[in-house]
Amino acid sequence: MSTIGGLGEFGLISRLTRRLPQGPAVELGPGDDAAVVAAPDGRTVATTDLLVEGRHFRRDWSGPYDIGIKAAAQNLADVVAMGAAPTALLIGLAIPVDTAVEWAERLYDGLADECTRAGASVVGGDVVGASEEITIAVTALGDLGGRPPLTRSGARPGDLVAVRGRIGYSAAGLELLASGRDEPAELVEAHRRPQPPYEAGEEARAAGATALMDVSDGLLQDLGHIASASGVRIDITRSDVPVPGLLGSAGLDHVLTGGEDHAFAATFPEDAVLPPSWTVLGRVAEGHGVLVDGRPYERGGWDHFRA
């Protein structure tokens, strides 16, 4: 087995960058001190996340390709959640030197494929040795196309609250893996490979969204960020929350508090016409916080320091 340590830093970088297709937004890709990426509207959207082994992924539960998909998806979703089109990803990888080169290659295949799905390219990065855990730092860039960003702070009393994409699947899949099961496969796969509906950003814009974000920490917690940033209250109607039977008996909990699906939540003026892919499950009101059927919901979301 060929290991990363045997290959050395520059050998590994060469092996990895070879696997990365470069899209039209890339003016200068990997290999120099920095990349150069098109930012046609004179601004760039930028966001960064860290994924730490044991906390955000486990090598016995997810393969390297899955982890690449997930690492890319959660950052690309953050760009889309601003109402922007993803253009580029930069990857920092800290990895034990006894890891197989193929593991890193499959990770990069996942990163590259998810980028392609979102219209972006992996344009650069850094690889360093680590003692035990793998850490993946992902930065995503995007372009707003001359339009204002869709922030969390634009929700107004009277607005509709709606969601787009699978919610609760990843948490349900994680629970299965934690109990040693891998069926239903759809849930386990949803945990391994989130599928953010990237078209949600343009759909939300077209329907006049007043606020948009991706659901990464849990629906109620993330709606709480919109409520807080907008200075409003959000009222969820429990009977309007879609809970697929597949999610099992804890389905409602998974939908309301499960993170990592990278679906999208948005608020819209009350006369907005939403595509059928969006589900309205509440209203914006005056006040603060998030209520379900008029009361605070019991279970909390996901806090990386307390979980």
Add this chain to the structure above:
Amino acid sequence: MSTIGGLGEFGLISRLTRRLPQGPAVELGPGDDAAVVAAPDGRTVATTDLLVEGRHFRRDWSGPYDIGIKAAAQNLADVVAMGAAPTALLIGLAIPVDTAVEWAERLYDGLADECTRAGASVVGGDVVGASEEITIAVTALGDLGGRPPLTRSGARPGDLVAVRGRIGYSAAGLELLASGRDEPAELVEAHRRPQPPYEAGEEARAAGATALMDVSDGLLQDLGHIASASGVRIDITRSDVPVPGLLGSAGLDHVLTGGEDHAFAATFPEDAVLPPSWTVLGRVAEGHGVLVDGRPYERGGWDHFRA
């Protein structure tokens, strides 16, 4: 002592972002799914680096403020090495939950102050719990001001090779710390807080530089990257290499192979007029590799997987 775990993810983020001044290039700073940064020339320069505790810094040798300076400086220098002006930094921080909040605050003070020195702002990031080691992921963005990037691939036979900034100081300082000493203070401080001369980018452009990079892994190794990318050989004249007496008996080694000072190396047409802050120490020729007085130099540079 207040710890990061006690404060929780969102409490910590709030404490840290409060310390970050936002410059004129920041259209939307920390707090949403992503930041929005001006990219006036329709492109953005982007680079990322990981710093892993025990490998790139030690908490017993450097304080958090030092580490912040260093983490920012090495990425800002990469932007300047493209001939661009730094605009923004994004920080990913994986940190054990039993770390004092003040440690993280001082780290961010260092990041913010070095950003200010280079004309940039910390616009966003992520904090996550880690089991033992601190990992800092830094992404830097920059603007080229409508000019082409200064890459590593433009060196031509006949060009002059010149450097700008302290070289060898950081390696000498590291050697002192490793042997339990902290004098001369200038060397130890140079290791703790590199001082890239950010004005070198504009100086190099004004003098017609054909290639530019920052010296991060060791002068000879980094010149090797220019030689390789440009398809040329670089000849260094040993008697033209400035070796300050302060560096001691291993001075030449430190200058030629020591990394992490983040000085700048460039090639210029042979009739270029260089500011006195630049030192010419060699020539570009046909061929490949880097020679010192016509021969390969013995000691190697810095490979993060092999060192």
